[in-house]
Amino acid sequence: MPPGRTVRFSLSLCLLLFSALTGAFAAPVGQAEFERGVAASQRGEHQQAIQAYLQAQRAGFDQPALQYNLGVSYFRLGDYAKAAQQFAQLTRDPQWAALAHYNLGLVARRLDQPDRAADHFEQAYRRSDNARLRALAASALDRLPGTRADAGTTLSATVAAGYDSNVALAPDAETVNLSDNSDLFIEAGAVVNHRLSADSTRARYLFGGLHLRQYLDVSEFDQQSLRLGFNQEQILQRWQLDLRAYLDNIHVDSDRFEQSLNIAANARRTLGGGRDLRLHYQAGLIDGGARYAYLDGWEQRLGIDSLLPTGAGWLRFGYQLELNDRDDLEQNGEFFSYSPTRHSLFARLTLPDAGHWRYTLRGEYRYSDYDDPYRISNGTGTTEVPREDHRYLVGIRAQQRLADRTALFVDYRYIDNDSNITAYDYARHQVMGGIEARY
Template sequence: MPVLRDPLLSCRLTKPVLFVLSLSLCSAAVADTHDDGRQDFLSGVTAFQEGNLNQAKQLLESAQTKGVQSLALIYNLGVVYYKLAEYEQSRQTFSQLIGTKQTSLAHYNLGLVALSENDSSTALHHFRTVVADGSQQKLAKLALAQLKRLGSQTPSPKQWQALFSLAVGYEDNIGLFPDTAASTLDDGFIESVGAASGYAYRHDKTAIQWKAQFYIRDYFEEDNFNTHLLRLGTAWRYHLGQDRISLGLEGDQLWMANTSREQRARLTADWLTPTCSTKALKANCQIKLEAEQIFADKAQYQAYEGQHYRLDTRYRAHQGDWSGELQYRFDYNNRKNREIEDEFYSVSPMGHTLGGKISYAITRALKIGANASFRHSDYTHSHTFKNGETKKRTDRRLSYSLNAEYQFDRTFAVTTKLGRMSNDSNIDRYQYDRETVTLGVNIRL
């Protein structure tokens, strides 16, 4: 593998068309390995060549247990599992190559695994990804041949993608009123999210990407809380080995209560690397910086004009059917703040957020998960109230949710989410609870 329906394991290939790819994998196997593990790896290759698949499996798994870490070992284990018709294991193993320099090879082999399971829609997705990537021309030709055999049209080399979701939901405290309030506002809503991205330019390790996103939440009765957001952006991306760096420019238009509220101009920079993986977990780490300027449309929103800066760090990992994410985010705001006669309200918090996500794939179609986050916010200026009292606001907000997704195929999925948010503040008027439930559909193109 990667020959049609007949994977290869050995470093000494009989198919010269794939010599360069497999040679790079084999050379990777020689580096950074323990002697015993390396010997098991080489013995596993020999066992495969001799047709002893079960012995090859045992030796390669032993090499992994003894600390061998290389793309070649992952690749070869995936091939052995494939040859033994252990397709679930093969799929999980090849998936570990995604995000490395062998991403295209991983997708091609995952396509072959899907074909063996008679899952043509998943196979089409993987073969199209290989062709759209275009970084491995020989693999792309093989993937094109598979697509032709499956009766699929050639995919766009720009690899344009789109996602649309539509949901209905209910929220029990729209206005975020405190628990001591005489009444609250609750209402149902319709929520939709859309995103599209693609490459205006892509060559070798460099690409220029365009993206567009929108978010809409319309309440059935409480129109004053309707929210619409449109975001457009572009980014320059560069692959440096296994790492990816990017610089971007984005612009937002925000509407509240069906009228324009503000615009935002944003600069972004981020770095993504898989080097934080361990022997037990395949992972990637991301650091992202944002700086944005906010412009208000109307006098009632001018207090929110100013600057917002953000540092966002994430650690994502998966093992088997489990996946998870840890996040730390720092926010700093420098807004105009709000003055009403003798009163003063700060809208410039400095916040620290710690969050986590975990999900489990019960089957290939059904996934369940849970999210939780805690944010501590200190406002940079003290509030001044009508009675002359001053107090510096501090908030501690806890959010958590349960969610589930059923994926009918690569295109269509049904989702549901139940969430709760609790804000504990040293100023009573900002202390509130809110619960939300949604049911929706996702369409991926």
């Protein structure tokens, strides 16, 4: 998008919003100074406009339209730091957040920060229900050098280290014959996307992902996973669709834990006012391998969630249903079910950026009901016990951008699983920190 065109849009839309809002909300004190600033902006006299806006601010005129117009004038004069400061404050207001992110994208583009610009343009596109703003954000993304829209292949990578208090997810170390069930670990992952084709309504990708976790002492729980697949993104009326087919291969230590062939469909619709609705479906045909043959079977997940702007930040909340039909495990007269039906409720709150940090709070409750009762040996015979689990999760993630394409993160989560079968009770603390990079 040519720079002149984007700036003219920013100013004209700001004036349109001002005319719609000030009649209902503007306080009389300072309004004359504000209107004088608008007139100066229209004449291209942005230094005079800034002086008038600041006078209006000191007089008590404290409206989002003033912050926005002030940011536009700073932008036109090349004072990008002050412009970004004004727009960043507006990201906390659900009615202005999409427009503010769009203009923060313009600022980042002028500062030659394409990755940061892409983040803001994507935020503007996702949060807006204004067709013109969404089109401008999409066009701005297409014209960014070195971003996903221009690059045929992109790579993201993560390197981290952490501590896991309960590696085996057991009530105690003795249950799983370990001297110590807690351990330090290192973790690394990478995801590659290669675009095959794209037009205005559809794009096709090949993708792959690799994830490794290695424990310092409890090496029998080391994990390796590989994912390869294909997906198609397209727009169908007011829905954005993501259709995927992929193969997962997961190993624990050197043994294959699961190999699965999966299909997934995700649909998202913008509802207006910064809100959206998302629907999810995933089905997998699972092969547990020789050691884990009892995991063979099907798994399906259906979910619905929504994004809601609040005074505290952006809240995403939802529900997921998981259905399993596995072979289960029967040996020595005992029976263990691996076919739970699970109901999950979750909420995730992303707080407004505090300086260079972004914080996300997460909570989840999951109820699991296993299809068939367990048969457990009691020394003289077996006892049948229907298994039910209640799992609670809380967590916090903090992320700080280090450079245009790299970020530092710290993640903590606590899980408490309460089962009516004591062997499946456990609590787990996990904390890790690392660096993410995108190329």
